[in-house]
Amino acid sequence: MLGLATRLGIGRAALEEEIGKPPEALTQKEARDWNRELAKRSTEQKSTISRKRGYLPESVDSFELAYLLEQKDAGALLRFTLFDGQTFEGVVVGFSPYQITIRQPEGDEITLNKLAIVYYRKAGGEA
Amino acid sequence: MSLGDELRYLRAFHGGGNLMEIEDEIGLDPGTLRMMEQRYCRVGEDDEELAKIAAYYGASLEKLQWHRERYRKALSAYLQEAMESEDAAGFELRTGEWMKGRVTWWDLGAFGLEPEGGGPFTVVQRHAVVDWEGVGA
Numbered sequence: 667m668l669g670l671a672t673r674l675g676i677g678r679a680a681l682e683e684e685i686g687k688p689p690e691a692l693t694q695k696e697a698r699d700w701n702r703e704l705a706k707r708s709t710e711q712k713s714t715i716s717r718k719r720g721y722l723p724e725s726v727d728s729f730e731l732a733y734l735l736e737q738k739d740a741g742a743l744l745r746f747t748l749f750d751g752q753t754f755e756g757v758v759v760g761f762s763p764y765q766i767t768i769r770q771p772e773g774d775e776i777t778l779n780k781l782a783i784v785y786y787r788k789a790g791g792e793a
Numbered sequence: 794m795s796l797g798d799e800l801r802y803l804r805a806f807h808g809g810g811n812l813m814e815i816e817d818e819i820g821l822d823p824g825t826l827r828m829m830e831q832r833y834c835r836v837g838e839d840d841e842e843l844a845k846i847a848a849y850y851g852a853s854l855e856k857l858q859w860h861r862e863r864y865r866k867a868l869s870a871y872l873q874e875a876m877e878s879e880d881a882a883g884f885e886l887r888t889g890e891w892m893k894g895r896v897t898w899w900d901l902g903a904f905g906l907e908p909e910g911g912g913p914f915t916v917v918q919r920h921a922v923v924d925w926e927g928v929g930a
Contacts, residue, residue, distance in 0.1 A: 669873070672873075672876055675898075677879075722831065723798070723831065723833070723902065723919070723920060724918065724919075724920045725902050726902055726903075727900035727901040727903070729899065729900040729903070729905065730903040730916060733916060747888065749921065751888060781801075781920065783918050783921070784886050784917070784918060784921035785892075785915050785917040785918060786915070786916050787912075787914060788914065
């Protein structure tokens with residue numbers, strides 16, 4: 667149950683508040699019902715993301731997809747660090763399972779292969 | 794970094810050859826390398842096969858065995874444990890950097906990290922993680 671809740675972004679404290687007691691104090695039936703409820707929410711969350719899963723391990727998966735969509739919609743400036751140490755800044759204009767296209771501040775668009783990326787974060791130290 | 798990710802990295806630096814052709818050249822059963830590169834579970838148990846692959850790429854057998862212990866599912870387990878415990882998790886990246894922080898989510902391709910001591914939220918690509926704390930612990 668805690669694992670399911672964590673996947674939904676619900677911490678232990680929030681879960682306890684919602685169910686009214688620590689998970690360990692639930693009866694077997696209550697635990698089963700809450701598990702069912704959390705599993706249902708998890709399925710609903712997944713079903714809001716309609717896409718074809720990428721085939722290779724570096725592909726954009728569910729959580730990263732949600733994060734990229736959020737940043738794209740917000741027009742957030744991101745800084746990407748690649749394997750060779752190069753960095754690129756830009757706003758996300760689109761992505762596929764294996765590539766992310768950004769528009770750099772000067773207007774140029776560049777497509778980065780996911781496999782070449784080590785990490786990315788908001789530019790300018792913004793959390 | 795998993796054996797699969799390391800093998801893909803080595804293949805890229807050897808001209809990104811075709812898997813079937815490499816398998817044929819090395820003398821491996823068809824599909825052996827493809828399976829090693831893509832699976833999430835521990836792979837490469839046959840040291841004789843691994844030695845052939847190491848020789849082809851000019852790598853050491855020990856290096857490939859080291860990566861064999863860092864299979865993708867082991868990283869998943871570490872990420873999940875770190876996320877549930879909310880303890881800081883540490884990762885060595887291909888760039889040589891060590892990154893430490895709280896894991897907020899993970900999926901099959903990446904994970905979200907709130908760096909220890911502040912700093913911007915960071916999305917780390919799993920294939921760029923060379924090592925992490927507590928491997929084999």
